[in-house]
Amino acid sequence: MAHPLVVSKSPRRATVGESEDLSEFSTQELYREILSRLGEDPDRDGLLKTPERVEKALADLTKGYEQDPAKILRGALFDVDYDEMVIVKDIEMFSLCEHHMLPFFGKVHVAYIPDGKVVGLSKIARLVEVFARRLQVQERLTRQIADAIQGAIAPQGVGVVVEARHLCMMMRGIEKQHSSTVTSAMLGCFRQKETRTEFLALVRQAGAPVA
DSSP states (O other): OOOTTOOOSOOOOOOGGGOSOGGGSOHHHHHHHHHHHTTOOTTSGGGTTHHHHHHHHHHHHTGGGGOOHHHHHHTTEEEOOOOSOEEEEEEEEEEEETTTOOEEEEEEEEEEEOSSEEEOHHHHHHHHHHHHSSEEOHHHHHHHHHHHHHHHHOOSEEEEEEEEEEHHHHTSTTOOTTOOEEEEEEEEGGGSHHHHHHHHHHHHTTOSOOO
């Protein structure tokens, strides 16, 4: 399936303002128009291939729309007689804020207590990337990761903590360079104080804070 941002039309020299139907313009043409409206010359050497580069970059940064998180998890499920906490922490995460399409980045910590099945550890990191490679808000990203694991292996419970810094706060608006946002989602037995406390204590041992 082709990414929706990758348009097969060849770029042509056009002015978007000539037509109200934007569907007739390629993505690269729209980026040329944005450059023009910023007061730049899209034909100068440094910007000549920028629309093409941006199109490819954004397609990569939003490729999660094409991926099925449930299918990824189902590809590595194992029957295991184990009912203690499994934690994968310090998973690097990069995403785009859906409000300003500026990056936010940080770490994700995921834990679950199995109920007869476990999932391959690398698939948890893959799952994080699938949801991160979409236009996101941190709160929804956190819950989506937890819900996907709960739906795939029906564990006794799932806990997810996301620590991130948002460039929409650091580069614009309030411009607070050292602020970070922490969100959590607790399902099943992780809603119980003892289990949640154990998980959060182990996460705090992860080491350095979000860079």
